[in-house]
Amino acid sequence: MGLDDIFTASVFASAIRLATPYIFSALGETFAQRSGVLNLGVDGMMLMGAFTGFYAVYLAQQAETVSEPVSLLLGVAVALIVGGLMGLAMAFVSVTLKAKQGISGIGVYLFGLGLSELLFQQWVGTPKSVSGFPRINFPVLTDLPIVGEIFFHHNLLVYVAFALVPISAFVLNNTTFGLMIRAVGQNPEAADAMGVSVTRVRYATTTIGGMLAGLAGASLSIALINLFQQNLTAGQGFIAVALVYFGGWRPWTVAAGAMLFSFVNALQLQIKVVGADIPSEFAVMAPYVITIIALVFATKRHEQPTALTKPYERGE
Amino acid sequence: MAGRLNRLIDFAPVLIALILALLVASVLLLALNANPLEAYDFMLQGAAGSENALAETLVKATPILFVGIGITIAFRGGMINIGGEGQMIAGALAGVTVALVMGEMRVPPELAKEKGAFDLIIVACSLVGGFLMGALYGGLAGFLKAYFDVNEILSTIMLNQIAVQMMNFLLNGILLDPAEAGFNNIPKTARLVTAAQLPRFSINIDLPRQIGEIQHIELFARTRLHWGLLIAVFLAVIIYIFLWRTSLGYRIRAVGENQRASSYAGINVKRQMMFSMFLAGGFAGLAGVVQVLGLQYRLQTDGSPAGFTGAAGFNGIVAALFGGLNPIGAIPAAAFFGGLLVGAQKMQRELGVPASLITAVNGLIVVFVVSSEIFILQRSKRRVSVAENETPTLNPSPIKREGLASSDDGEEDG
Numbered sequence: 001m002g003l004d005d006i007f008t009a010s011v012f013a014s015a016i017r018l019a020t021p022y023i024f025s026a027l028g029e030t031f032a033q034r035s036g037v038l039n040l041g042v043d044g045m046m047l048m049g050a051f052t053g054f055y056a057v058y059l060a061q062q063a064e065t066v067s068e069p070v071s072l073l074l075g076v077a078v079a080l081i082v083g084g085l086m087g088l089a090m091a092f093v094s095v096t097l098k099a100k101q102g103i104s105g106i107g108v109y110l111f112g113l114g115l116s117e118l119l120f121q122q123w124v125g126t127p128k129s130v131s132g133f134p135r136i137n138f139p140v141l142t143d144l145p146i147v148g149e150i151f152f153h154h155n156l157l158v159y160v161a162f163a164l165v166p167i168s169a170f171v172l173n174n175t176t177f178g179l180m181i182r183a184v185g186q187n188p189e190a191a192d193a194m195g196v197s198v199t200r201v202r203y204a205t206t207t208i209g210g211m212l213a214g215l216a217g218a219s220l221s222i223a224l225i226n227l228f229q230q231n232l233t234a235g236q237g238f239i240a241v242a243l244v245y246f247g248g249w250r251p252w253t254v255a256a257g258a259m260l261f262s263f264v265n266a267l268q269l270q271i272k273v274v275g276a277d278i279p280s281e282f283a284v285m286a287p288y289v290i291t292i293i294a295l296v297f298a299t300k301r302h303e304q305p306t307a308l309t310k311p312y313e314r315g316e
Numbered sequence: 317m318a319g320r321l322n323r324l325i326d327f328a329p330v331l332i333a334l335i336l337a338l339l340v341a342s343v344l345l346l347a348l349n350a351n352p353l354e355a356y357d358f359m360l361q362g363a364a365g366s367e368n369a370l371a372e373t374l375v376k377a378t379p380i381l382f383v384g385i386g387i388t389i390a391f392r393g394g395m396i397n398i399g400g401e402g403q404m405i406a407g408a409l410a411g412v413t414v415a416l417v418m419g420e421m422r423v424p425p426e427l428a429k430e431k432g433a434f435d436l437i438i439v440a441c442s443l444v445g446g447f448l449m450g451a452l453y454g455g456l457a458g459f460l461k462a463y464f465d466v467n468e469i470l471s472t473i474m475l476n477q478i479a480v481q482m483m484n485f486l487l488n489g490i491l492l493d494p495a496e497a498g499f500n501n502i503p504k505t506a507r508l509v510t511a512a513q514l515p516r517f518s519i520n521i522d523l524p525r526q527i528g529e530i531q532h533i534e535l536f537a538r539t540r541l542h543w544g545l546l547i548a549v550f551l552a553v554i555i556y557i558f559l560w561r562t563s564l565g566y567r568i569r570a571v572g573e574n575q576r577a578s579s580y581a582g583i584n585v586k587r588q589m590m591f592s593m594f595l596a597g598g599f600a601g602l603a604g605v606v607q608v609l610g611l612q613y614r615l616q617t618d619g620s621p622a623g624f625t626g627a628a629g630f631n632g633i634v635a636a637l638f639g640g641l642n643p644i645g646a647i648p649a650a651a652f653f654g655g656l657l658v659g660a661q662k663m664q665r666e667l668g669v670p671a672s673l674i675t676a677v678n679g680l681i682v683v684f685v686v687s688s689e690i691f692i693l694q695r696s697k698r699r700v701s702v703a704e705n706e707t708p709t710l711n712p713s714p715i716k717r718e719g720l721a722s723s724d725d726g727e728e729d730g
Contacts, residue, residue: 001549040469043464044679076338080436086536091685093686094688097687097688097690098690099683099686099687099689099690100686100689102396103396103682103686104400104682104683104686104687105634105688106630106633106679106682106686107482107678107679107680107682107683108679109679109682110630110634110676110678110679110682111680111683112679113675113676113679113681114672114673114674114675114677114678114679115344115676115678117670117672117675118348118669118670118672118673118675119321120391120672121672122348122669122670208712218523229513230672231620231621232515234621234644235371235476235477235621237637238470239472242469242470242473242474245467269611279485279489281481281482281484281485281488282481282485283378283479284481285477285478287479288474288475288477291470291474292471292475293462295422295460295464295470296460296464296466313359
């Protein structure tokens, strides 16, 4: 067994696919954190998005009243709405009630973990699969050797995730809304004095973060794995939060971190497949070890939004 | 009188949280076509309806209490420790190794006369081993926070995942029960010898019925209740004294309340951060090793993240918050959550409502407890607005401001 067996085109392809949920959720978290809200409930929101999105598709496909593409879009819509509502709740708790964000986020996580499992057991029972987003076949491109397999043989949500990277960077860096987000996260007093509503901006970013977390969950349950089971995300939402720190709160680097992480993950899966002489537990462990090491070396303190985790109190 | 009133108000967020969580849970139950009152009745029966039910509740509460004490120390020290799961596993791995190795040893001749003395040494060494390994695992996150500014929430979450894999690796390898090797390969260690087990206990009560006639009652005989509970309750009291009556405990709380002020006051903030995480990890480690020595008599898992811990590492966080970040308060809180978990199983059997409802309710309680702090904060702010100072001694409420100070509150250190 040589390196050729490990670094195959399919590993690069699956790295791109596996990055999808991380990119969605980490970009959403980037918006929230840039405005000063640390949303640690991402994983719970992902789980709820994953379940509700899956369940909507499942019901629609069972009833056969709508076509498959419509059922999938319905699933995406439901996941966005449910994630958004949870983001809204998180905003209420951390912006209006000024609760400690690190801990309230764990509460939101436990809530999403428990509720998604509860509803799944009650309404679905055993893991059932749906027909998820199909892979897209591009004319000519998909048939290209290697390049075709790596880049042009994915489902729609994969491309949406990658398209969101430049869009998020543009919104954050080049729009008034982005300026407001950054101002609120960096210096809420000054932003407030300029007439920017700190509360409104933080509500908006946290809700966006929730929607993207919901979509991230759905990308697992109706596009990548096409089923739901308890604790489907297995902590991916927490990795997403770590990726935001790792990526220095900038969409491009956050996405690059997501790619790196999912590449390690894909390698890990491949090593299992080819049966290399590494215990599978260490392979599974590797991404987490690498994340910690990355946090040790890559935490760029000066780039952290100054007001992160700090509720805004007007006037003293 | 005023003092008593204040204390009542201190626990107001907890009561508000409980009522709100029950309300939301009722709505959920109604949505699932279950009668909430009926469900709560079954839960109560399951948790405390019989001697055995009560014992099971306390058995479930034991690891939650250990973790809860540790989380209380960490949160008081300003460290948000989410790593209870991983620290439990680290402690259990070390403790079970000590217990297995020492269980194989021959009793030294000078101890052979004293029956049970060597057993006590085995158990004590296993507990200490478990504490230390958990403490090192927790301390690692504290170290990374203190010297590399790695967010402890994130590092402890990663360390949880790493611990699970390490456990799976060891239980499939060198720690695998020799009886399993080559057959089923179910990931579990060999069973501990009796000498290495933490004994069970029962309570003997003599009730005077009539003059000259005494009824003898043995409570909790033939239940799984073990000494772990007594150790946990004892340590809760010790940690209460430690935190509020010793200078070392004072320093931990001072750092939790205001890092900058503590630093100016000459406290080594970095060292205190590591120390509070060290202790927190140690208690979670004890939770793990006590589960092995007192209940399962072996370390086993189904390979899933909560396969061994039963999510006690997370429930301990909930219990710590619910206990008002006070080790004594954590005792009833842990018993309450133990009861919820045991009672939910009865509810699941009787009504078919999945017990995972409790995970969701726990999450709600966490959110509600931290959310309702604002009302206390506003109230005490009105009271102290005359003397606006932030010295660590200002301590009007157990939850307020203290403990969970934003982790970014100044990091200057000598």
